[in-house]
Amino acid sequence: MKELKILAVIVVLVLIGYWGIEPLAHSIMHKHIEEAIKKYNLPDFKFSDLDPIPSGLQGNPQAGKEAVKTFCISCHSVKKEGINAPMPPQAAAQSFGVVPPDLSNIGGILDEKYLFNFLKNPQKATENPKFAMPALGLSDQQAIDIVAYLKSIAKKNMSGKEVVEEGCVRCHSIKYQKIQALSPPDTMKKYLGKVPPDLSVIYKAKGEEYLHAFINKPQAILPGTGMPRVGLDKEAQEKAIAYLEEIADPHKEQRTKVGIIVLAYLLVMVGLTYAWKRKIWKNLH
Amino acid sequence: MEKKGGLLEWLDKRLAVNALWRIMMSEYYLPKNINFLWSFGVLTMLVFAILVISGIFLLMYYKPDAKLAFDSVNKTIMMDVAFGWVFRHTHAVAASIMFLVLYIHMARGLYYGSYKAPREVVWITGFLLFVLMSATAFTGYLLPWGQMSYWAAQTITTLFEKIPFIGPDLVIWIRGNYIVADATLTRFFALHVVFLPLLLIFVTAVHLYAVRIVGSNNEDGIPMTKEEKKVKGIPFWPVFMAKEYFVMSVFLLFFFYLVFFNYNFAMDPINFQPADYLQTPMHIYPEWYFLAYYEVLRGFFFSQNLGLIAFVASMFIILFMPWLDRSPIVSGKHRPLYKIAFWIFIFDFIFLTILGKLPPTGLYAWLGLAGSIVFFLFFAALPIISKIEKSQVEKAGR
Numbered sequence: 001m002k003e004l005k006i007l008a009v010i011v012v013l014v015l016i017g018y019w020g021i022e023p024l025a026h027s028i029m030h031k032h033i034e035e036a037i038k039k040y041n042l043p044d045f046k047f048s049d050l051d052p053i054p055s056g057l058q059g060n061p062q063a064g065k066e067a068v069k070t071f072c073i074s075c076h077s078v079k080k081e082g083i084n085a086p087m088p089p090q091a092a093a094q095s096f097g098v099v100p101p102d103l104s105n106i107g108g109i110l111d112e113k114y115l116f117n118f119l120k121n122p123q124k125a126t127e128n129p130k131f132a133m134p135a136l137g138l139s140d141q142q143a144i145d146i147v148a149y150l151k152s153i154a155k156k157n158m159s160g161k162e163v164v165e166e167g168c169v170r171c172h173s174i175k176y177q178k179i180q181a182l183s184p185p186d187t188m189k190k191y192l193g194k195v196p197p198d199l200s201v202i203y204k205a206k207g208e209e210y211l212h213a214f215i216n217k218p219q220a221i222l223p224g225t226g227m228p229r230v231g232l233d234k235e236a237q238e239k240a241i242a243y244l245e246e247i248a249d250p251h252k253e254q255r256t257k258v259g260i261i262v263l264a265y266l267l268v269m270v271g272l273t274y275a276w277k278r279k280i281w282k283n284l285h
Numbered sequence: 286m287e288k289k290g291g292l293l294e295w296l297d298k299r300l301a302v303n304a305l306w307r308i309m310m311s312e313y314y315l316p317k318n319i320n321f322l323w324s325f326g327v328l329t330m331l332v333f334a335i336l337v338i339s340g341i342f343l344l345m346y347y348k349p350d351a352k353l354a355f356d357s358v359n360k361t362i363m364m365d366v367a368f369g370w371v372f373r374h375t376h377a378v379a380a381s382i383m384f385l386v387l388y389i390h391m392a393r394g395l396y397y398g399s400y401k402a403p404r405e406v407v408w409i410t411g412f413l414l415f416v417l418m419s420a421t422a423f424t425g426y427l428l429p430w431g432q433m434s435y436w437a438a439q440t441i442t443t444l445f446e447k448i449p450f451i452g453p454d455l456v457i458w459i460r461g462n463y464i465v466a467d468a469t470l471t472r473f474f475a476l477h478v479v480f481l482p483l484l485l486i487f488v489t490a491v492h493l494y495a496v497r498i499v500g501s502n503n504e505d506g507i508p509m510t511k512e513e514k515k516v517k518g519i520p521f522w523p524v525f526m527a528k529e530y531f532v533m534s535v536f537l538l539f540f541f542y543l544v545f546f547n548y549n550f551a552m553d554p555i556n557f558q559p560a561d562y563l564q565t566p567m568h569i570y571p572e573w574y575f576l577a578y579y580e581v582l583r584g585f586f587f588s589q590n591l592g593l594i595a596f597v598a599s600m601f602i603i604l605f606m607p608w609l610d611r612s613p614i615v616s617g618k619h620r621p622l623y624k625i626a627f628w629i630f631i632f633d634f635i636f637l638t639i640l641g642k643l644p645p646t647g648l649y650a651w652l653g654l655a656g657s658i659v660f661f662l663f664f665a666a667l668p669i670i671s672k673i674e675k676s677q678v679e680k681a682g683r
Contacts, residue, residue: 003321010389013635020639021573022550028643029568176360197558201359205557248557251363251370258371259545266538273531280527284519 033210036220043216045234050117050125057144064149067142072103075133080104080153089182096132097191098170098183107150109163114231115150119143126228127219132191160243163236168199176200177247192226203241203248211241309497310522314514316503323501324532325390330489331533332383335540337482339376342369347428349474351467354430355559371544377551378544380422384574387415391603396627398615399502400606407499410492412604417485419575419600424477426572427470431556436569438473439465439562444582447593464562506615568644576641577634577660583645584637584657595657602664609664612671613678622670630663 027034036042068078075092077085079102085092089099107115118125120143122133138146158166165179171188173181175198181188185195203211210221215237218227232240297303315323346366348357362369391411394400400408427438442459446452461468500514509517519525543551550573555566571579582596614620617627637656643649 006320006322013631014385017573017635017638018550020635021576021642024639025642175356176364194564201557204552205554207554255370255545258368259541262541262545263538266534266541269534270531270538273527273534277527277531280524284524 033213033221036217037209037213040217040220042213042220043234043237045111045216045237047111047114047117047231050113051120053113053116053144054140057140059144059146059148059151061145061149061152063142064145064147064152067138067146068103068149071136071138071142071146075100076103078103078153090184093183093187097187098132100133101166101170103150105154105158105162105166107147107152108154108156108158109166109233109236110231111233112147112151114229114233115147116143118231119146125231127217128226128228130191130226131228158236158239160239160241160246163232163240164199164243167230167232167236167240171196172199174199174247194226196227199244199247201248203244208241208245211244212237215240306522310526311520312515313497313521314511314518315501315521315525316507316509316514316518318504318507319501320504321528321532322389322393324529325386325393326496327526327529328386328533328536329383329390331536332379332386332540333485333489335379336376336383339372339379340478342372343376344478349428349471351430351470351560354428354470358429359557374544374548374551378540378548380425381551381572381574382540382543383418384422387418388574391415392631394502395606395630396617397502397504398506398610398617398620401506401610401615402607403499404495404502405607406495407492408607409604410488410495413488414485414492416600417481417488421477421481421485422572422574424473424481427465427473428477429556430470430560431553432558432560432564432566433553433556433569435465435560435562436566437571438469440569441571442469444593444596447590466562502615504616504618506619508615568642570642573638573642576639577637580637580641580653581657581660583641583650584653586645586650586654595661599657599660602661605664606667609667610671611668612674614674620670620674622673626663626666626670629659633659633663 041048065081069083072078073083074086075096077083077100081104085100085102087095093099110118114125119136119138120140121135122131123129123135155162164174169179170182171192173179177200181196189195206214214221214227215230215232218225218229293302343362346357346361346369348354348361358373362373364370394408394411423438423441427434442456442465445456445459448455457463459469460466461472500509500511503509553572570576578596578599581599582592585592585595610623612620612623617623633656637653637660640649640653640656645653
């Protein structure tokens with residue numbers, strides 16, 4: 001009985017300490033993040049701060065294709081449609097800071113409303129005043145046509161890896177997956193202020209909640225960051241983060257399996273050692 | 286053990302293994318009035334063994350080089366080597382749990398007066414083990430070369446700058462560079478894997494030897510001669526160890542639960558970003574087991590020098606327990622005043638640990654100061670409590 005009381009005291013003290021250095025410290029140190037998440041209701045896949053697509057506006061993919069040819073391909077490639085980039089990636093990175101993305105599948109990962117707003121005013125949509133793409137002076141109709149066209153050619157049901165390759169690796173490397181950022185580090189440093197972090201174990205460094213909020217609205221979580229809002233839709237973002245978790249923690253399943261076996265083994269040990277203790281101590285008193 | 290003939294007798298003639306076994310194990314008697322808190326000494330040995338074994342396996346793949354260290358840990362060991370992750374999680378969790386076990390072991394000594402005559406040498410060697418273990422933990426924490434590794438080492442080594450006259454030169458000597466860099470990593474590596482473990486093993490041997498000479502304390506602090514113990518006590522082997530194995534199994538169940546299912550507390554997220562000397566993390570804090578001392582350092586927020594002196598004092602003052610506490614009563618169980626002081630101290634230590642991780646601003650700064658003062662008041666109160674108890678004992682004796 002006395003032994004159990006002592007154990008109870010130890011358990012209570014350890015739990016108080018644990019509560020203090022984990023949940024309590026976390027809630028105080030990450031207060032600004034929690035507050036931002038609450039304030040903007042992150043992740044906000046409705047992109048509430050952006051203008052709604054005017055009602056009654058219908059996109060026409062055919063007209064969109066023409067608009068893309070007029071407005072986009074002086075910088076972007078659309079490889080799927082046989083349109084190559086007008087200049088080599090290195091030269092593009094030198095002029096813009098980053099390599100402009102290929103537009104083949106971009107419509108498959110970005111939210112429709114976001115993309116509409118982005119085409120009208122890239123700086124506002126990305127919340128990054130230094131964003132390389134200029135506003136093109138598109139009309140609402142032209143913008144919605146381009147959205148419809150990009151959606152129509154994009155690959156459907158992309159995997160998490162594909163989403164990350166489309167959405168992230170223009171700037172971010174993923175060293176442990178042997179993925180090198182498309183844009184060279186020195187031009188990105190000039191453009192963004194620093195070389196964007198490697199994503200190999202970023203899931204462990206930042207955690208799921210943070211990533212969901214940050215990717216959705218970077219400026220709310222880390223004001224002044226060079227990371228633009230990229231406007232992933234809900235499905236794409238969830239897949240991307242699931243992929244980031246998978247590559248950061250590839251042995252999750254094995255860990256659970258081995259863990260259960262080890263704990264079961266130790267339970268047997270507890271039983272055996274208790275029986276032996278009883279046997280030895282029986283003759284003592 | 287005492288069988289005639291065979292290997293054991295052959296060994297006994299040459300090494301006196303039978304006598305050794307009797308002295309160390311079968312005829313080393315422990316008092317009966319001890320509880321499972323007396324098991325924590327053996328638990329520290331168990332955790333040390335786990336650390337050595339998991340450490341050797343990590344050593345086979347770890348690269349002590351500022352350019353390679355982070356990837357050798359996070360890619361090679363965690364992803365590529367079969368079950369490499371088990372060894373890293375085990376090593377990280379064991380390092381953390383070592384301090385939990387050590388603190389409980391030390392608190393037991395404090396409560397039951399195990400530092401008092403004739404056990405001063407046990408206490409001193411135990412304290413040395415604590416300091417060595419702290420140094421091992423500190424040097425080991427740099428090795429993954431993550432952001433928190435780097436900045437914790439940077440912050441703590443900067444403290445030496447304040448030492449009069451030699452400070453600035455000493456810091457460069459410790460780091461091997463003007464900032465924490467590759468040279469720091471390699472020397473911390475050498476200390477962590479060779480020098481400090483060797484010292485730990487040596488001092489552990491002296492610690493155990495000293496306990497064999499003076500014997501274990503007990504709940505009531507009653508001194509017992511060897512003959513008394515032989516009649517009233519229990520032999521270390523097999524009786525005490527029979528209980529110990531049970532305690533160890535329960536402990537391992539808890540330990541491996543942490544290793545497989547709840548290891549995050551031992552792996553700071555910030556440390557999954559590679560060390561970058563140009564980018565200081567927003568919050569820098571040590572692992573939980575140093576937070577209380579760290580808070581004493583920050584507690585005297587109005588004077589850096591005073592904070593530093595307090596920090597050093599907070600780590601070393603406990604060494605002087607046998608001389609601060611001169612009370613004739615050994616065990617805290619029979620010392621009502623000391624008992625109160627002890628529990629205030631324990632709660633203050635936890636309080637400081639919690640505060641140590643919080644930003645040192647506003648109210649937290651003042652709470653830190655109050656907690657730091659209470660920490661030292663415990664030690665300041667000891668001579669006074671001793672005096673009161675001495676006069677009480679003398680009165681009762683008359």
